[in-house]
Amino acid sequence: MLSPDREKRLLDIAGAGDLTALIEIRQKEQNRLATKVAAFKASDLVESLNELHDALIARTIALAENDLARMGLGAPPVPYAYMLLGSGGRREQTTYSDQDSCLVYADTADEDKAALYRVYFARLSEKIVNDLIAMEYPPCEGEVMSNNAEWRLPLSGWMEKIDGWFAEPAWENVRYLLIFADARHIYGDSALADQVKSHFFGDMLNHPVIAKRMMENTIRRKVLVGVFGQLLTEQYGEDAGSLDVKYGAYIPMVNAFRLLAIQANIRETSTFGRIECLRRAKLLDDDEAAEYAEAFSFLLEIRMFTETPNESVRLTASGKIPAERLTKVLRTQLKKALKSGRKIQRRVQREMQDRFGGR
Known part of the structure; x- marks a missing residue:
């Protein structure tokens, strides 16, 4: 059962109408946690802080969708899933962890639609990443973020990429597989995220060299x-x-x-x-x-x-x-x-x- 303070905090985030409001909430809540840090166990602080991060990031994504609609790009043309990697994927973010993310969206056999989807999700990802930077989530130095086309693909593209990583056990591909192992759905269609993760684990069984x-x-x-x-x-x-x-x-x-x-x-x-x-x-x-x-x-x-x-x-x-x-x-x-x-x-x-x- 949610405590009144926790419920109010999550409702405030869900109801934030713009990025400025979210920035204010983040600063206020992190200051609140800092003043009570001595009373927290590490596991409790991790849970509270990462619940805050999840809510802020999810609302940032929703607001980015709204902004693209106001710009004339409409709503997302197909279902998609936004996933966190790194410490975000592990629910171990600190106060100022950087961004690590990827995006998967539904397939189409129509090339014209596929081109439209690529443009839309490129614009959406760029908006999300930039808004999170404004929220004081620094960009990943290795560019493992959804605004990098390598980490923003349709479902079939992700299947092919994961198969490719497994097929060639080079150090860099193994590193990417380990990064992807921490991927966690945070917004959008969870079924798409589940399909990608299931493909990852299915491939593991067939590649002992990768292990x-x-x-x-x-x-x-x-x-x-x-x-x-x-x-x-x-x-x-x-x-x-x-x-x-x-x-x-x-x-x-x-x-x-x-x-x-x-x-x-x-x-x-x-x-x-x-x-x-x-x-x-x-x-x-x-x-x-x-x-x-x-x-x-x-x-x-x-x-x-x-x-x-x-x-x-x-x-x-x-x-x-x-x-x-x-x-x-x-x-x-x-x-x-x-x-x-x-x-x-x-x-x-x-x-x-x-x-x-x-x-």
Whole structure:
């Protein structure tokens, strides 16, 4: 049951008549969350913040549709689905996560209509991406967004693209498959999104070489804890002594549980959800699931709580904790979480050796 405050917040977003109103709501709600951050558990903050992001993004898309209609382009000519990737797809966005998205729309055999659809959805995607930038969702540096034609296709185009990624196990294609594994429907026709994701998982069963490449990609980023439990901080340059929390702790755990979920045909996209589904499937026991959830919760706390103005720990723009912020207490907490991260990463590596004979 929705609390009165939560219900009002969602109603305010759904009723926002323009982008300016949405920007004001976002600023107000993020400020509200920041003032109460000390009272939140990491999982509760993640849930509340990502519910806010989902509602804001969905309303931005609806308003973009309305704007195109006022410009004379009409309503969407066919059903389509807007999907979030990356941290948005995993429901793990921080306060100012960037955009990662894709769009799938219904097919037609009529080439004239197909050309019309391409133009309409190109205009719509451009409008959505630009409006989200105005909402302070930065663009993806790798251009994995719906305004990139490579990530905006009809259903048949997506089927062909996914087949192509699977057919050629080059590093870049494997990276795209791992990105797409986090895709989550947020607006439009959910059946289209389901069809694309079902095709992705169906292809996985027929391409064991891709599974090996995914494992290799997954263990590429090592958890930054040494064999004796010491933190592996930056050794050189202006970041010397800092710890890369994003790429040396958070991302390795995200990658490991994503891969284990893909191999088990688990379609949940959040890391917490993947851990729970793996537990239910008896691929993790209760103690393991609790350990990994606790470790991941702490890493999310570090990522999210350090963005707020009233906390003493700070991340740099690169996702690193500066040396002067690595207190004895924080080091102890990080070592415990990173040991769990190393443990699950070693499991993935062992499975790769058992199945494929790799290093």
